[in-house]
Amino acid sequence: MTTFIPNKENTYTLLDSGEGMKLERFGDIVLSRPDPEALWKKNLPETEWQKADGTYERTGATGSWQKNGNLPKDWTIEYGGLSFELRPTSFKHVGIFPEQKVHWDWMRDAIEKSSRTDVKAINLFAYTGGATLAAAQAGAEVVHVDSSKVAIDWARKNAELSGLSDKPIRWIEDDVLTFLRREVKRGNKYDVVIMDPPAFGHGAGDKLWKIEKDFYELFDLVMQILSDSPVAVIVNGYTAGYSPLTLENNVKTIGVKHGGVIETGELALLEESTTRLLPAGVFSRWNP
16 A cells, blocks of 8 residues: 655645644645644644634534634635635635645546547545546546535636636536436446545435445445446545545455556645655545
8 A cells, every 4th residue: 555645836735733733834825723633743833833824623513713814715726737716614624635636636647548538527525626627627528426515616616717617517416325326227327436425424405424334335336337448436535534445445346347457545745844744534546
């Protein structure tokens, strides 16, 4: 297994981490927010952390942002060849997971190397659309599925900011399992599948998702919609706390059927102030 780190870009920097927190710069804005993986001492002095434009403080199930400086309602950065509108949300997220650039670059390469002009991709639990836009940028026709209207509207905005509004992207607000069941009945197939299932959540129509109960059906449905000549499959995991081998054991079924190469491991972010790596999730991915 391998640890993958995104190539550094000036628009995002992990400044420091530790004591359950991380200090990041997104464009010109510096944020301090919780990260349960950061179980070590901070490297930078507390005076540097206090300079953050915003600090997320958890209260109960959610939390709120404390404005320490010039924390705007939203702002835009360019990252990974795409443009994103960022916003501090009540769940500590800001609209981008910088470590995912590793997969965007890999997926673009896989689509372009396929030399096909008819690649169809589907992005499940698609959030604000980073993988959707990367696939569309590489020439794929994309279906973007998320149960949140807010997330879909946000992803549409990112498509507009990235100059990709005219690309063939279908924006689907639906429960992922419900939509996939319909796609199986319709006989629709996809060459690229990206999925980032949460540990727990509520889908459209308040349908409850629990990864320990629903992942089996999710992957079974994915296998049914996968085309006979697939190009790439990515399975991400972060909040569930499972080993990357858990994901690989599922992805291996693709290899049994189609051959190809499987890569499994962790995503991480490199601190600017040290050589420490902050874990940012696990994955398993396949391509021919």
